[in-house]
Amino acid sequence: MNAPFPATVDEEIVELGDLRGSVGFMLRMSQTRAYDQFFREFADSDVRPGEFTVIWVLGLNPGLKQGTLARTLNIKPAHTTKLVQRLVRAGYIKRTVPAEDRRSVLLSLTAAGQTHLDTYRASFLAVHAAERIGLTPQEVEQLLGLLGKLTFKEAPECP
Structure with a gap:
């Protein structure tokens, strides 16, 4: 040790x-x-990890509540608000306030947000593949399982 x-x-x-x-x-x-x-x-782009992660999650979960997004990604509500505002200004996401619950804010990708996601998806996944260099598939599975135990109530399934 x-x-x-x-x-x-x-x-x-x-x-x-x-x-x-x-x-x-x-x-x-x-x-x-x-x-x-x-x-x-991503040196020659405006892609940032936190922003792209939000775009990725919203691509998989259209209409997600802003508060749920913040809790899921462990982002402080104030930081989430600023992040969402940046992504709205960039034209990547849209905010909707449902008539039945005016306290909620639902988030979805715009067409530009979906294009941004599609454009950078392969590069984003390539970074995640590079994180695994030097690890066997079994070690990756074990590591993800252990990290899941530390971050979630129960471990997520490993790919």
């Missing part, structure tokens, strides 16, 4: 000690690596 990690940084060995046993730290290290891959893939 106390082995150096990463092995070298700027030609120096860095000892992390018990941090290697911290789920939060290791998740953060994995997250920054995944974000680096994402931004390399």
Whole structure:
């Protein structure tokens, strides 16, 4: 558990000690690596991970309540409101307030949002495939199952 990690940084060995046993730290290290891959893939575009994730989820769940979206993706309501406003201004999603419940806001993709999703879907999935480099299919399944236990009430099915 106390082995150096990463092995070298700027030609120096860095000892992390018990941090290697911290789920939060290791998740953060994995997250920054995944974000680096994402931004390399999308360097020449305006695609951002959080925004694209919202577009992806709305593509699968048209008419989703804004509050449900926020709770599902663990986004603070105030941040969700700002994110939705940006995506509305960009023309990717539309907000609808149902007559029967004026407190709710339903979100759906516009035609431009669906086009944006279709345009970048393959690249988005390629980033997720790159996250699995070095892992066997069984390790990916195990990792996703364990992460599911940490993030959901019950583990999601692994692809």
